[in-house]
Amino acid sequence: MSVGAGGGACMNARRAMGEYGEDVAARRLSEAGMTIVERNWRCGRTGEIDIVAHDGDVLVVCEVKTRKGSRYEHPMAAVTPQKAGRLRDLAERWIQTHGGAPPGGVRIDLVGVLLPDRGAPVVEHVRGVA
Numbered sequence: 001m002s003v004g005a006g007g008g009a010c011m012n013a014r015r016a017m018g019e020y021g022e023d024v025a026a027r028r029l030s031e032a033g034m035t036i037v038e039r040n041w042r043c044g045r046t047g048e049i050d051i052v053a054h055d056g057d058v059l060v061v062c063e064v065k066t067r068k069g070s071r072y073e074h075p076m077a078a079v080t081p082q083k084a085g086r087l088r089d090l091a092e093r094w095i096q097t098h099g100g101a102p103p104g105g106v107r108i109d110l111v112g113v114l115l116p117d118r119g120a121p122v123v124e125h126v127r128g129v130a
Helices: 003-031 081-097
Strands: 035-043 047-055 058-068 106-115 122-126
Touching (some): 003 047, 035 081
16 A cells, blocks of 8 residues: 555544534534534635634634544644634634624634543533633
């Protein structure tokens, strides 16, 4: 097997895990009373917002990090100061392209989804991370 073929399978598995984590996160946010506005909003080469939602009159830009098992760092550790800055920039771009900021302002949240080897996903939602 070539190196490229193995890497492709790994990327597909990682993408599937990420999509599953985003589905779990969106469901949890909806259960918490938030309204999902958009998912996987892309802004050119700047990046992507995983979930855009409304929490009352607050616009929420939500980053989702999914990890499997306990072998890797905690999902919350993945948001570095650089990533937080990029999320702020993306939130500003989303607002500019969608008619301005809502009356309640904008908040950036993080949802960490940990997929244990057995059992249900463990979901942690942290509000106002950046």
